[in-house]
Amino acid sequence: MLGEIVQASFSALTVGSLYALVAVGVALIFNAANFINFAQGEFVMLGGMIMASLYGDMAWPLVLALPVTILIVVAVGFALMKVSIRPGSSRSVVAVLIVTIGASMFLSGVARQVWDADIHRFPAFSGDQPIAFAGAAIAPQSLWIIGVTVLAVACVTLFFHMTVLGKAMRAASVDPVAAGLMGINVPLMAALSFGLSALLGAVAGIVATPLIMVDYAGGMLLAIKGLSAAMLGGMGSVIGAAIGGLLIAGLESFSAAFVASSLKEVVTFLVIINVLLFLPRGLMGGRDSENAAQDTNLED
Amino acid sequence: MNGHGKRRLGAVLSLFGAMVLGAGAALAADPIRIGAPLILSGTGAFVGSASKNAMEMVGERVNAAGGIGGRKIEFLFYDTEAKPDVAVRMVKRLIESDNVTAIVGVSSSWEALPVLPIVEKAEVPTLIPASTDQIVEPVRKWVFKTPAGDRIVVAKMLDHMRAKGIKKMALVSTQDGYGNGGREQVLKQAKDFGIEVVFDDRYTMEDTDVTPMLAKIKRSEAKAVVNWSANRAPVVMTLNYRQLGIDLPLYHGHGALSDGYLKAVGDKADGVMISGVKFQAGASLPDGDPQKKAIGDFVAAYKAKYGAEPNQFGSAAYDALNILLSAIAKAGTDKVKLRDAIEATAGHVGTGGTYNYSAADHAGLKLDAVVVYKAEGGAWKLAN
Numbered sequence: 001m002l003g004e005i006v007q008a009s010f011s012a013l014t015v016g017s018l019y020a021l022v023a024v025g026v027a028l029i030f031n032a033a034n035f036i037n038f039a040q041g042e043f044v045m046l047g048g049m050i051m052a053s054l055y056g057d058m059a060w061p062l063v064l065a066l067p068v069t070i071l072i073v074v075a076v077g078f079a080l081m082k083v084s085i086r087p088g089s090s091r092s093v094v095a096v097l098i099v100t101i102g103a104s105m106f107l108s109g110v111a112r113q114v115w116d117a118d119i120h121r122f123p124a125f126s127g128d129q130p131i132a133f134a135g136a137a138i139a140p141q142s143l144w145i146i147g148v149t150v151l152a153v154a155c156v157t158l159f160f161h162m163t164v165l166g167k168a169m170r171a172a173s174v175d176p177v178a179a180g181l182m183g184i185n186v187p188l189m190a191a192l193s194f195g196l197s198a199l200l201g202a203v204a205g206i207v208a209t210p211l212i213m214v215d216y217a218g219g220m221l222l223a224i225k226g227l228s229a230a231m232l233g234g235m236g237s238v239i240g241a242a243i244g245g246l247l248i249a250g251l252e253s254f255s256a257a258f259v260a261s262s263l264k265e266v267v268t269f270l271v272i273i274n275v276l277l278f279l280p281r282g283l284m285g286g287r288d289s290e291n292a293a294q295d296t297n298l299e300d
Numbered sequence: 301m302n303g304h305g306k307r308r309l310g311a312v313l314s315l316f317g318a319m320v321l322g323a324g325a326a327l328a329a330d331p332i333r334i335g336a337p338l339i340l341s342g343t344g345a346f347v348g349s350a351s352k353n354a355m356e357m358v359g360e361r362v363n364a365a366g367g368i369g370g371r372k373i374e375f376l377f378y379d380t381e382a383k384p385d386v387a388v389r390m391v392k393r394l395i396e397s398d399n400v401t402a403i404v405g406v407s408s409s410w411e412a413l414p415v416l417p418i419v420e421k422a423e424v425p426t427l428i429p430a431s432t433d434q435i436v437e438p439v440r441k442w443v444f445k446t447p448a449g450d451r452i453v454v455a456k457m458l459d460h461m462r463a464k465g466i467k468k469m470a471l472v473s474t475q476d477g478y479g480n481g482g483r484e485q486v487l488k489q490a491k492d493f494g495i496e497v498v499f500d501d502r503y504t505m506e507d508t509d510v511t512p513m514l515a516k517i518k519r520s521e522a523k524a525v526v527n528w529s530a531n532r533a534p535v536v537m538t539l540n541y542r543q544l545g546i547d548l549p550l551y552h553g554h555g556a557l558s559d560g561y562l563k564a565v566g567d568k569a570d571g572v573m574i575s576g577v578k579f580q581a582g583a584s585l586p587d588g589d590p591q592k593k594a595i596g597d598f599v600a601a602y603k604a605k606y607g608a609e610p611n612q613f614g615s616a617a618y619d620a621l622n623i624l625l626s627a628i629a630k631a632g633t634d635k636v637k638l639r640d641a642i643e644a645t646a647g648h649v650g651t652g653g654t655y656n657y658s659a660a661d662h663a664g665l666k667l668d669a670v671v672v673y674k675a676e677g678g679a680w681k682l683a684n
Contacts, residue, residue, distance in 0.1 A: 004519070007544075008512040015509050117343060119532050119564040128568070130543045136515070137544045211539075212508035213532055213564060221506045257512035262475060262502035 003135025004257050012246065012253040014142040014211065017149035018044075020245030021204035022226025023233065024153060025197040027241040030230070031173040032193030035093050038100040039080060041223030042107040043201025046073050048214030049115055051206045056122030070202045076107070077198025081191055104220055111216040124210035141211045148207045152200060153242045160238070169193060232272055233282050240284030247283075248272070329367070331374035332633055334624070335394030337387055337405040337415075338617075340379035348407045350610060351429055351617030352377055354598070355404065357605050358621050368629050380406055387411035388418060395422045401633045404620045406430065407613065410477070416443055425639045427624055429616035432481065436662040444642055444662045446623070446652055447616040448577050448669050454485040456670040457551055457575035458493040460683070461524055464549070470499035470522035472513065472537070473553075474529040482528030482553045498522050505533045511540045517548075524548050530555030535564045542568045549573060562678055569675040573683050577652050578671050579612045580680055591669075595651045612652075619650035 022040055029037040050072055055065035080103055125144055130137040160166040171179040172189035180186045205214065226241075229248050233240030248268055255267040275283065336355060338348030355375060363372045376398050380387035387406045394400045395418070402425040406412055409432035416435065419426040419442050426443050428435050433449035461469065471486055473479035479502065490497050499520045503510050514537075517525060525548050527537050534556035541550055554576035562569050578591045582599060585592040598618055602610040610618075623645050631641035645664065648655040653669025674683035 004512070004515045007515040011509045011511045018508070112343075118560045119535055121564055128542075130545065137511075139543050208508075213535060215532060218506075218532075253509070253512045256503075256510070257515065260501055261472075261510070261513040265504070 006134045006136035008253040008257040009250075010136060010138050010142055011256075012250040013146050014139075014249075015253065016246035016249030017145045018204055018208045018212070018222070018245075019225050019229045019249055020149055020242040021152060021200050022222050023229035023241035023245045024156060024238050025200045025204075026223075026226050026230040027233075027236055027238055028156075028193045028197045028200070031236045032169070032190040033096075035096045036100070036227060037197070038097070038220070038223050038227075039104040039107060040197065040201060040226055041219035041221065042104050042111075043073050043077060043198045043219075044205040044208070044222050045108065045111060045214055045216065045219035046076060047202035047205025048209035049111055049120060049205075049216070052120035052122045052209060052214060053115070056120070062125075066206065069206060070199055073202035073205075074195050074198045077194050077201075078191065080198075081194040104223065108216050108219055115216060117216060119213045119215045120209070121213045122210060139211055141207070145207045145211065148203060149242075152203060153238065156196070156200070156238055165192075228272055231282055232275055234284035235282060237282070237284040240282055243283060329371055331372045332368060332628060333374050333376060333398060333400045334621075335376050335378070335391070335398060335400035335403040335405065336617075337378045337380045337390040337394065337403065339382045339407040339411075340377065342382050344382045344408065346611070347613045348379070350614035351405075351407060353606055354602065354610060354614035354618040355621050357601060358618065358625070362625060368625065369632070373625070376400060380411055382408060382411070384411050384414045388414050391415050391418055395419070395424055400424065401628070401635070402426065402624055402638065404429065404617060404624060409435070412445075416440055419443060423635060423639075425624070425627075425635060425642055427620035427642070429613065429620050431616075433663065439660060439662050442639060444620075444623075444657060444664070446619045446650070446655070446664075447612070448653060448665050449663060450481045450485045451489075452663075452665060452667055453554055453575050453577075453670055454482065454489055455493075456667050456672060457526070457573075458486070458489055458495060459667065460573070460575065460672045461495060461549075461551070462493045464524075466495060466524045466549070468496050468498045468521050469524045469526055470517045470520055470548075471497050471526050471528070472499075472501055472503060472510075472517075473527070474505050474533050475502045476505060476530075478530045478553070478555055479528050486526060486528070503529075503533070505529065505531055507533065507536060509540065510537055511544060514540055514544050514546060518544060518546050522548060524551065526551045526553075528553035528555075532564075534561060538565050538568060538572060551575070557673060557680065562675060562680070565675075567678070570677070572675045573672055574675075574680075575670055575672045577612060577615075577669065579615045579651060580673065581671060581682055584682060585671075590649045590654055591651060594649050598651045615651040619648075619652050619655070622650060623648055623655060 022044060025040045026037060047069055050069045051065060054060045054068060055062060124141040126140040130139055160170055168184045169189045169192060172184050172186045176186045229244035230241045232247060233244030251268040251271055252264045255264040259267060338351050339345060340348045359373045359375055362368065367373060376394060378390040380390050394403060403419060404427050406415055406428060407430060409430045412428050412430045412435050420440050423442055428443065428445045429447060431447040431449050433451045435443060435445045471483060473483040487497060499517055499522055501513055503513060527534060534552050551573045554574055557574045557576040557580055578585060579595060582595045598615060599610055623642060627638055627641035631637040643657050643659060645655055645657045653665040655664035657664045672683040673680040
């Protein structure tokens with residue numbers, strides 16, 4: 001029994017960390033540009049795919065493969081923003097939403113052409129020998145995923161609260177007009193949010209792929225899980241997004257362990273729906289979409 | 301304007317000429333027209349293309365030898381785009397406009413089901429190279445199929461478990477068409493082999509971590525685990541299984557019987573068992589096996605012509621076409637006589653098994669068409 005609880009907990013922490021990284025990425029872009037980026041999962045997919053090629057197939061050293069992978073994905077993030085989204089332009093929220101869905105399909109289609117339809121994977125950073133702990137068996141890569149997520153969320157939080165650039169980005173997101181009047185380059189701040197968001201996606205893909213594998217089609221589903229997590233936590237709140245991710249994965253793992261795996265989606269979405277019914281702004285009370293719409297109106 | 305009109309007149313005249321010439325050729329030796337609605341585009345194109353290649357290879361061989369009874373074979377390949385509605389349209393076109401003698405197709409189970417009532421009504425002999433047992437259960441007068449379906453694949457697996465003395469098993473499957481089909485068959489047949497299913501749970505193809513579900517199996521009384529899932533799910537499942545150190549025999553559904561699975565799982569696949577058609581085994585089949593030569597001949601001819609390895613989809617269409625051509629050689633192209641001749645097929649040694657159709661059985665295969673594989677050192681070997 002204890003073994004099963006520990007096993008489910010580690011499963012929840014591992015999968016939850018992945019959801020959290022995606023959710024934080026969704027939250028960052030929501031803050032910066034007031035829309036939901038459905039292509040967020042594709043950053044994870046690209047990170048995993050590129051890393052699998054460079055580090056796995058071509059056997060580049062980790063110190064080289066890591067930055068190159070991240071740079072490529074961040075470049076894709078910037079390109080996505082430049083080409084399709086253009087923050088500050090007068091497109092409606094719905095139009096941009098559809099553009100991101102299109103971008104998601106485009107990126108997965110390109111990935112299928114560049115690579116193939118197969119499952120890709122590369123060796124775990126610290127081997128595959130499971131760690132026995134309190135009756136459970138834990139993959140060493142799980143600890144990497146959890147550790148990197150904690151570090152990434154802490155860095156993002158500190159960055160937004162402790163650095164001038166981070167504060168400027170927050171200001172630009174809270175009130176773009178005032179921030180602009182204060183001399184902050186608002187479009188640049190939005191672009192940086194995109195870069196940061198793509199970076200988090202790439203990192204998620206890199207640490208998670210040895211455990212969960214990657215294929216060209218996996219991005220959209222991750223984006224949906226991440227989006228659910230971000231909404232559950234409170235749209236726009238970084239900590240809320242992380243907590244939302246852990247909570248969803250926790251519900252999934254524990255219902256698989258103690259109810260039935262076949263019912264885990266039912267249990268999970270039952271809880272999400274109820275939370276949002278009673279707390280429409282999510283657990284951490286982020287900005288809801290109505291406010292977001294008003295913000296956009298103010299901008300006009 | 302004038303020039304345009306002239307060009308058009310010229311086109312009409314040449315078209316007319318072609319029709320006259322065509323009619324003349326038809327009078328000389330009316331070809332036997334066989335319709336082949338297959339998936340020829342999109343992500344599933346490799347399925348239909350393999351079938352098309354295999355069929356063209358057979359067609360060329362037969363035509364080079366003078367055809368059947370002096371008549372050449374002519375294929376009409378239409379792309380169904382893996383869509384049931386397109387498949388239905390193409391089959392109707394083959395029957396109504398092209399007036400084909402018989403049909404070999406469609407490529408997939410989901411396209412096959414809506415096509416069945418159409419060929420039944422039009423009374424056109426149809427051989428389907430898709431695996432679902434629903435194609436032939438209940439038996440439809442005009443429809444036959446070639447690849448082994450879930451029923452005998454599952455039976456072979458349960459038979460193997462019984463031989464190993466396994467009495468209790470755990471069953472996990474994905475919540476999709478593939479997982480449902482396998483799960484149903486296991487639950488239906490396990491009792492017949494004296495095996496009790498002590499654990500039965502589902503997961504989804506998108507799951508990234510199934511350790512909580514597997515931890516429960518570890519505590520159950522099961523002496524073996526059966527996993528029925530496709531794509532990435534068997535990979536995740538196997539890695540989690542090894543992570544938890546579960547040392548019970550693990551059987552997958554035949555959806556995992558691929559090199560892609562072995563490549564993704566690596567040495568952790570060692571010991572995994574799958575019951576499936578013999579095609580994968582090919583050269584490693586024992587010498588007495590009737591399929592060994594059939595598969596060997598097919599693979600050699602295919603490689604010589606196309607420079608690539610054939611797959612099981614090519615094999616299924618190859619068998620279907622060969623059965624059809626043997627029947628045409630015996631009964632001619634009268635549809636009723638041809639259908640009867642197909643149903644009378646006995647002892648046809650194909651690449652997918654030895655086919656014996658009858659009025660009650662339009663699948664034609666027995667347990668001996670299926671073998672149990674075991675992953676060993678990055679390859680699928682025959683399990684003992």
